[in-house]
Amino acid sequence: MNVATLLDSLTVFVLAILLGFEVISKVPATLHTPLMSGTNSIHGIVLVGAIGLAATANNPLAGSLAFVAMAFAGANVVGGYLVTDRMLQMFRRRPTPTTDKAAK
Amino acid sequence: MNATDIGYLVHLAFIAGAALFVMGLHQMNSPATARTGNRVSATGMIIAVVAQLISVTQAGVGPVNWLIIVGGFVVGGGLGLRLARSVAMTAMPQLVSLFNAVGGGAAAVLALNDFIALDGHRVLSGGAPGLDGWRTFFILADVIVGSVTFTGSLVASAKLMGLIRGQPISIPGGRILSWLTVVVGISVSIVLVMAGSGTVSYDVSVLYTLLVVALICALVFGLLMVLPIGGADMPVVISLLNAFTGTAVSMAGFVVGNVILIVAGALVGASGAILTRLMANAMNRSIGNILVGGFGAGEGTQAAAAGTDGTIREVSVDDAAIQLAYASKVIIVPGYGLAVAQAQHGVRELADLLEARGIEVSYAIHPVAGRMPGHMNVLLAEANVPYPQLREMDEINPEFERTDVALVVGANDVTNPASRTDPASPIYGMPILDVDKARSVIVLKRSMGRGYAGIDNPLYLNPKTGMFFADAKKGLAELIGAIKAL
Numbered sequence: 001m002n003v004a005t006l007l008d009s010l011t012v013f014v015l016a017i018l019l020g021f022e023v024i025s026k027v028p029a030t031l032h033t034p035l036m037s038g039t040n041s042i043h044g045i046v047l048v049g050a051i052g053l054a055a056t057a058n059n060p061l062a063g064s065l066a067f068v069a070m071a072f073a074g075a076n077v078v079g080g081y082l083v084t085d086r087m088l089q090m091f092r093r094r095p096t097p098t099t100d101k102a103a104k
Numbered sequence: 105m106n107a108t109d110i111g112y113l114v115h116l117a118f119i120a121g122a123a124l125f126v127m128g129l130h131q132m133n134s135p136a137t138a139r140t141g142n143r144v145s146a147t148g149m150i151i152a153v154v155a156q157l158i159s160v161t162q163a164g165v166g167p168v169n170w171l172i173i174v175g176g177f178v179v180g181g182g183l184g185l186r187l188a189r190s191v192a193m194t195a196m197p198q199l200v201s202l203f204n205a206v207g208g209g210a211a212a213v214l215a216l217n218d219f220i221a222l223d224g225h226r227v228l229s230g231g232a233p234g235l236d237g238w239r240t241f242f243i244l245a246d247v248i249v250g251s252v253t254f255t256g257s258l259v260a261s262a263k264l265m266g267l268i269r270g271q272p273i274s275i276p277g278g279r280i281l282s283w284l285t286v287v288v289g290i291s292v293s294i295v296l297v298m299a300g301s302g303t304v305s306y307d308v309s310v311l312y313t314l315l316v317v318a319l320i321c322a323l324v325f326g327l328l329m330v331l332p333i334g335g336a337d338m339p340v341v342i343s344l345l346n347a348f349t350g351t352a353v354s355m356a357g358f359v360v361g362n363v364i365l366i367v368a369g370a371l372v373g374a375s376g377a378i379l380t381r382l383m384a385n386a387m388n389r390s391i392g393n394i395l396v397g398g399f400g401a402g403e404g405t406q407a408a409a410a411g412t413d414g415t416i417r418e419v420s421v422d423d424a425a426i427q428l429a430y431a432s433k434v435i436i437v438p439g440y441g442l443a444v445a446q447a448q449h450g451v452r453e454l455a456d457l458l459e460a461r462g463i464e465v466s467y468a469i470h471p472v473a474g475r476m477p478g479h480m481n482v483l484l485a486e487a488n489v490p491y492p493q494l495r496e497m498d499e500i501n502p503e504f505e506r507t508d509v510a511l512v513v514g515a516n517d518v519t520n521p522a523s524r525t526d527p528a529s530p531i532y533g534m535p536i537l538d539v540d541k542a543r544s545v546i547v548l549k550r551s552m553g554r555g556y557a558g559i560d561n562p563l564y565l566n567p568k569t570g571m572f573f574a575d576a577k578k579g580l581a582e583l584i585g586a587i588k589a590l
Contacts, residue, residue: 007360009366016367020374026133029496031472032379033196035132036346038142040203041406042125043353045149045368046210047177048118048156048518049360053217054172055160063172065217065358070176072210074319076203077153079184079466081146081200083191088139090193090485093492 034087041080047073110162117155118364124148125368129375135491141575152364166573175589193486194443197476198264198555201342201403207256211352211369212250215243216319218359224311239299239359244293246355247315248322253348260341262332264475267331274415276326282328289321290366329395337394338475344391347376358391379477386471388534414562419570421579424546425586427570431508435500437537438480439473439502441514441549442576448487451513452465452579455489457587466493468510469499469519501538510542512563514576516555519563530559545569548579 011101027035053067123292125148131141159174165173222234235243262268275281292314306314333341344490350372381499384391405423419427428434436451455465467489473480481494495503504510512519519539522529539545540563547569554560563569572579 002539003456005361006358007359008291009363011341012363013354013358013366013370016370017374020129020302020371021378023126023129023131024371024378028133028135029382029469029478030481030491031132031135031138032382033200033474033476033482034142035480036128036343036379036477037196037200037203038129038132038145038155039350039372040200040207041142041149041373042129042145042368043207043211043349044203045121045152045208045365046353046356047149048152049214049356049362049365050176050210051153051156051173052362053214054176054313055159055163055165055169055435056221057169057172057217057239060316062217062220063168063269065213065220066169067172067176067211069210069217071180072161072213074177074180075184075187076180076207077149077184078181078198079188080203081142081149082185083196084137084142084585086188087193087196087482087485088135088142090219090482090488091138091227091491092488093136104299 029102031091034084034091035078038086041077041084044073044077044080047077049073107162107177108484110158111330114443115363115481116161117151118362119574121148121152121155122364122367124151125371127570129371132329151489160495163240178256193482194348194446195265196482197338197342197474197479198261200476201257201261201264204345205254205261205340208250208253208257208349208352209346210250211349211356212247212254212319212427214356215246215250215359216315219243219247219315223489224315225309235300237297237303241519242355242358244296245555246352246359247319248347250288250292250356251319251322252326252329253345253352255323256330256341256348257326257345259327259330260338260345263335264338267536271336275329276330278328278332282325283329285289285321289318289325291320292321323495332396333394335475336472338388339472339477339479340359340380340394342389342476343379343383344374345376347373347380350374350376354384358584382471384478386535388531414565416571417567417569418544419533419572421572421582421586424570425583425590427509427544427546428583429461429590430465431463433507433537433544434458434511435466435468435504435507435558437468437470437510437512437515437519437539438484439470439513439515439518440475441516443474443480443514445514445576447513447576447580448483448489450584452484452487452489454580454584454587455493457584464497466500466503468504468539469494470515472535473515485501493508497535497537504538504541508544509547510539512545512547512549513580514548516549516561517559520555520559520561521566522562526562539563540566540569545571546571548574548583550571550575 050069057063057066128141128145131137174189350369521540523531523534
């Protein structure tokens with residue numbers, strides 16, 4: 001790892017953390033559970049790393065590790081996004097028309 | 105198009121993916137746009153994954169490697185799909201914990217593999233890929249943080265599922281063992297980083313052994329960290345582990361040199377850190393204090409009837425119904441007891457009934473009303489409560505003074521006025537919902553049992569408080585029946 005790459009990465013890291021603080025502090029408490037499960041799916045991005053690893057695995061140990069990483073990251077991404085979506089569709093301004101209160 | 109061009113395009117796709125993550129999170133600032141935001145973020149994920157697949161295909165992927173990629177994804181993704189579809193909303197904390205575990209675990213595996221791929225060799229001459237001090241540092245940071253998250257989250261998840269006791273579990277000598285893993289883990293890491301930078305030189309087999317020692321220390325530390333923490337402290341623990349996962353993923357980005365991992369991990373880390381702080385503030389406890397553990401008695405603990413000095417006033421169903429039915433403003437204060445009794449739908453039905461009589465109804469939600477940040481909001485949203493009625497603590501507290509009836513269902517410590525008045529109380533200083541400022545209060549509760557802090561609640565002795573002793577679900581059904589009969 002040369003110094004230039006390290007410094008570039010560090011710059012990105014620090015700015016991303018500050019950006020994260022800025023964006024996330026605006027999320028209302030009502031949405032904190034979906035926020036957490038949403039950021040959960042975002043850290044499923046390790047899938048990208050896992051693919052890179054699986055593509056270059058050339059011995060049984062690396063292969064097994066890659067398989068584990070793929071499965072973990074796959075569960076993280078697929079499950080995370082779906083469950084967040086399922087939760088967010090429940091947040092409605094008005095309840096579904098089981099009771100008719102719009103006429104009030 | 106040559107390989108270099110494709111490389112550039114892949115990099116651009118990663119930047120686009122990272123940008124979509126940020127935009128998606130930004131849209132989470134309102135329930136109206138949050139669902140779109142999640143989809144924007146998912147689009148970013150798809151773009152990044154496709155770009156990576158193109159990138160590796162370009163470099164050439166063997167059939168066995170494809171099998172690993174597709175097979176691993178199908179197994180994991182299928183499991184994720186099943187869990188996401190079937191999980192009950194009350195079980196969200198354990199699912200999120202499980203996703204923290206696999207995310208942290210995957211990140212740790214990436215770093216382990218990187219070490220193995222380089223076979224522990226440091227760079228001997230310029231240009232050859234290998235370990236150097238910094239690379240070793242990030243590998244170890246990733247392995248350690250990822251492994252702590254992995255076992256810690258599994259324990260948290262098992263506690264929430266009730267597979268292991270929710271109460272704080274103290275292992276004899278656990279504290280000493282914890283410190284031992286910290287000291288050994290850090291020492292070994294320092295030696296490895298020195299070896300990576302070429303300051304010291306060891307045989308490859310020694311380096312592997314040291315790496316395994318660091319890994320075991322981290323795994324054990326994760327277990328020991330979460331085991332002694334009580335069930336009711338879970339909102340803080342889950343948030344903290346979420347921040348850890350983000351950090352681990354960022355470190356993995358440094359190791360494999362991928363910018364989108366760094367950005368995504370940093371965003372998650374920031375989110376986890378914010379939520380951890382919010383939750384700890386809402387309990388008025390420092391993060392260190394929670395990690396030391398042993399305070400929360402956990403779920404399902406019903407202390408013996410409180411030795412109360414004053415007199416409590418019991419109300420009948422009919423009295424409570426009349427009070428509610430002729431109020432003009434009612435605030436419902438739900439606690440985790442409501443979720444345990446599965447009474448979310450009952451509470452919504454009652455609110456609908458009151459609203460139909462022209463009564464203004466809202467819900468006061470304390471930040472730690474559930475088992476993870478914002479949990480109670482999701483449970484009520486599932487029961488079809490419209491989100492504009494779900495009000496945060498700071499927003500609703502000034503309204504209690506203008507409220508005729510505050511109906512407390514399954515909440516205890518978060519309504520305890522002793523936190524404002526009694527410096528000797530263990531929860532002194534904890535922000536609470538100012539229920540006692542309402543003109544009258546009805547507390548729906550099974551018995552006089554104490555809350556998780558194990559202390560008496562002077563609210564129950566307040567002359568304007570009426571105690572309605574019943575199971576939350578049954579009690580609400582009785583109330584609904586009584587109001588309908590009026």
